Amino acid sequence: MVDSSRRLELEAAVEAVALACRLCRDVRRTFDAAGILGKEDRSPVTTADFGSQAIMCRKLADAFPDDAVVAEESSELLRKPESAELAATVCRHVRDHLPELSDADILSAIDRGDAAGGPSGRFWTCDPIDGTKGFIRGDQYAIALGLIEDGEVVLGVLGCPNLPYPSLAAPRGSGTLLAGIVNGDAWSTPVDGGDRIPLSVSRAGNPADMVMCESVESAHTAHGTSARITEALGITRPPARIDSQCKYAVVARGDADIYLRLPTRPGYEEKIWDHAAGWAVITAAGGRVTDTKGQPLDFSRGRTLSANKGVVATNGPCHDAVLAAVADAMG
Numbered sequence: 144m145v146d147s148s149r150r151l152e153l154e155a156a157v158e159a160v161a162l163a164c165r166l167c168r169d170v171r172r173t174f175d176a177a178g179i180l181g182k183e184d185r186s187p188v189t190t191a192d193f194g195s196q197a198i199m200c201r202k203l204a205d206a207f208p209d210d211a212v213v214a215e216e217s218s219e220l221l222r223k224p225e226s227a228e229l230a231a232t233v234c235r236h237v238r239d240h241l242p243e244l245s246d247a248d249i250l251s252a253i254d255r256g257d258a259a260g261g262p263s264g265r266f267w268t269c270d271p272i273d274g275t276k277g278f279i280r281g282d283q284y285a286i287a288l289g290l291i292e293d294g295e296v297v298l299g300v301l302g303c304p305n306l307p308y309p310s311l312a313a314p315r316g317s318g319t320l321l322a323g324i325v326n327g328d329a330w331s332t333p334v335d336g337g338d339r340i341p342l343s344v345s346r347a348g349n350p351a352d353m354v355m356c357e358s359v360e361s362a363h364t365a366h367g368t369s370a371r372i373t374e375a376l377g378i379t380r381p382p383a384r385i386d387s388q389c390k391y392a393v394v395a396r397g398d399a400d401i402y403l404r405l406p407t408r409p410g411y412e413e414k415i416w417d418h419a420a421g422w423a424v425i426t427a428a429g430g431r432v433t434d435t436k437g438q439p440l441d442f443s444r445g446r447t448l449s450a451n452k453g454v455v456a457t458n459g460p461c462h463d464a465v466l467a468a469v470a471d472a473m474g
Contacts, residue, residue, distance in 0.1 A: 145327040149298065152207075156267075156288050156300045157322055159202035163195040163286045164302040164318065164334050166240055167272065170194065171281065178232065179279065180220055187275050192216055193233045193253055195271035195286055198240060200255040201248070203267055213446055214256025214269040215416050221250060260415060262294040262443035270416035274387025277359065281305075285388040289419030294443025298324045299423025303389045308333045309340060311383070311398045321392050323427025331396060342428040344458035345397035350377035353461060356390045356399035357382055368405050368472050375468040376461075391421025394456055395428040401465055404454040405435065405473070412447035418454060425456055432456040435473065437466045 170178070170191040178190040196216045203212060221230040234246045244252070258266055267290055274284035286302035304318040309331060316333070321342060323329035329342035347353050355378055357369050373382065383390075383399050390402045404413070422432050422440060433439060434451035441450040457465055 155206040159199045160300045160302040167191045194236045197252040201252040211258035211266040213260045218250040218253040268416045277386030283386040283389045287420035299420030323424040329427035344430040348460040353400040355382040356402045371472040372468045388421040402456040
């Protein structure tokens with residue numbers, strides 16, 4: 144039985160993610176290359192990334208002023224003189240949805256995401272846009288928000304503005320919002336609101352019936368290794384290649400059965416904001432998530448999953464077989 148306070152936390156997270164989805168859609172309608180910056184790691188960041196984080200961090204601060212946030216972005220780039228025009232654009236988009244905020248309020252909200260995380264206490268983890276390259280292309284991306292208590296993820300919300308609802312077979316339409324409480328229930332609804340339908344993973348165990356889901360970007364997973372795993376399992380259906388934590392979404396609702404994020408370079412550590420919300424949604428929907436060695440994802444190590452190597456998410460019945468195929472393919 145999930146207590147009422149957990150329900151209130153989930154509803155606050157849903158409200159924050161839905162509002163961030165609306166901002167991202169607004170930005171995308173008038174988006175051009177001037178709204179893209181390059182970070183030190185060469186990954187892109189856009190006006191929508193900053194605006195989405197500002198909205199979610201501010202909404203969380205209003206609802207839970209004592210809660211810390213671990214998020215991907217900071218306002219450092221926006222505070223540089225050469226970024227003045229971009230900063231003004233970010234602030235304008237945020238004020239379209241939260242008109243009471245000043246420029247200083249918005250930059251401060253972005254910087255609420257600088258917490259360190261760790262094994263004790265309570266904090267949220269936020270990815271304002273997971274799949275920024277997908278957002279830039281006009282393809283799939285996700286807004287992700289998870290709540291962690293004493294190192295354990297307890298709930299998560301995914302906003303997927305371009306993901307067809309209620310399945311991949313539907314027209315793109317209004318996008319999909321998914322939410323889950325660990326040891327509770329999971330559901331999805333259109334991003335713009337509507338009926339909530341229960342989420343449940345597929346029960347496929349026969350490889351001929353299974354669909355593998357993997358990243359579009361080859362930098363995010365080892366496609367060659369993934370192909371060998373597919374062959375070893377006897378999967379005959381083509382893979383679903385989707386950007387972002389939308390991959391967690393399609394497994395959680397049964398459009399696909401397996402999601403692999405295989406290591407592409409030595410020493411890389413997955414970020415907790417890239418997985419916490421998706422982990423919660425799949426787990427609440429009845430699926431299973433581990434690393435490539437079968438170990439639980441450890442969200443207690445700070446801002447990264449430093450104790451883990453890669454990610455394997457499945458509907459559950461096929462998980463052990465997938466782990467065995469992964470072990471063989473990775474040597």
